[in-house]
Amino acid sequence: MDAPNIAIFADFENVVIGAKDAKYNDFDIHLVLQRLLDKGNIVVKKAYADWDRYKSSKKPMHESAFELIEIPHVSYSGKNSADIRMVVDALDLCYTKSHVDLFVIISGDSDFSPLVSKLRENNKKVIGVGVKNSSSDLLIENCDEYIFYDDLVRDKRKSKKAEKNKGRDRQSSRPRQPASSPASSPAEAPAPPAPVKEDQHTKADEVGSKEEALDLVLDTTESLFRERDENIWGSMVKQTIKRKKPHFSETFYGYRNFSDLLEDAEKRGLLELKKDEKSGGYIILGFGPQA
Numbered sequence: 001m002d003a004p005n006i007a008i009f010a011d012f013e014n015v016v017i018g019a020k021d022a023k024y025n026d027f028d029i030h031l032v033l034q035r036l037l038d039k040g041n042i043v044v045k046k047a048y049a050d051w052d053r054y055k056s057s058k059k060p061m062h063e064s065a066f067e068l069i070e071i072p073h074v075s076y077s078g079k080n081s082a083d084i085r086m087v088v089d090a091l092d093l094c095y096t097k098s099h100v101d102l103f104v105i106i107s108g109d110s111d112f113s114p115l116v117s118k119l120r121e122n123n124k125k126v127i128g129v130g131v132k133n134s135s136s137d138l139l140i141e142n143c144d145e146y147i148f149y150d151d152l153v154r155d156k157r158k159s160k161k162a163e164k165n166k167g168r169d170r171q172s173s174r175p176r177q178p179a180s181s182p183a184s185s186p187a188e189a190p191a192p193p194a195p196v197k198e199d200q201h202t203k204a205d206e207v208g209s210k211e212e213a214l215d216l217v218l219d220t221t222e223s224l225f226r227e228r229d230e231n232i233w234g235s236m237v238k239q240t241i242k243r244k245k246p247h248f249s250e251t252f253y254g255y256r257n258f259s260d261l262l263e264d265a266e267k268r269g270l271l272e273l274k275k276d277e278k279s280g281g282y283i284i285l286g287f288g289p290q291a
Contacts, residue, residue: 005099006041011086012061013049016049016054016057018135018149032106040102046067047061049070049071051070086112102125105139107128107129107130107139108135109136109139110136113136116128127143127146129149208253216241216245218287222287268288268290270288272285
């Protein structure tokens with residue numbers, strides 16, 4: 001089954017105020033995009049705000065390829081101008097672009113509930129994203145799915161903590177170097193290696209660690225299992241990784257192909273695989289005892 005095409009409409013001011021009220025440092029759009037890329041291909045990204053008031057947010061939004069829609073301040077345009085413009089643009093896309101399957105409304109504002117109902121009436125799936133304390137129950141219940149930004153922040157903190165613990169474990173497992181003998185003279189010290197010329201090393205010589213590739217596969221597989229109650233195809237994992245990291249190549253990490261990477265994960269007890277005789281590919285049944 002092909003991955004759905006996704007259109008994102010962000011009521012930016014609403015979620016930024018919600019994040020601030022919830023004592024978050026800022027609203028990290030990257031966290032939202034990473035979760036949505038587990039679900040499909042993002043083909044439209046629009047964000048609505050008075051961008052003169054959010055100048056510091058413009059750069060990360062531009063880097064994430066959002067189209068920034070300028071909405072004048074309330075005193076010039078009236079309270080619901082951003083809401084109206086978002087609704088008009090979303091419905092226009094719904095009626096004119098049949099290839100868009102899934103709409104994402106980044107807001108907690110109950111005013112978008114009629115929009116959600118109309119989109120679903122037109123056979124579109126709708127996912128809402130917002131901060132828990134500032135998200136309307138009416139909007140949450142109207143959506144097919146609602147993602148709390150708070151959960152994304154929590155997952156990120158857990159990942160950082162786990163990575164920090166891994167680093168400590170690796171540090172403690174390294175063999176200690178024997179201390180230098182006090183009697184050693186400077187003349188006995190080994191000569192430093194000859195400096196490498198700049199032109200002897202290129203980007204083509206760089207390789208990534210296999211542990212990094214395995215972590216990427218495990219994280220992606222976990223995200224896909226969270227979205228599905230069935231076995232995951234190995235090819236589906238690679239497609240999802242490529243959506244998140246278009247530059248991904250398993251050969252950079254020392255693997256001949258993606259199947260080779262999956263087989264290494266199975267050998268290390270990280271994944272349970274089943275070979276599909278018909279296609280020759282792998283089905284991921286679950287995680288191994290070492291995951």
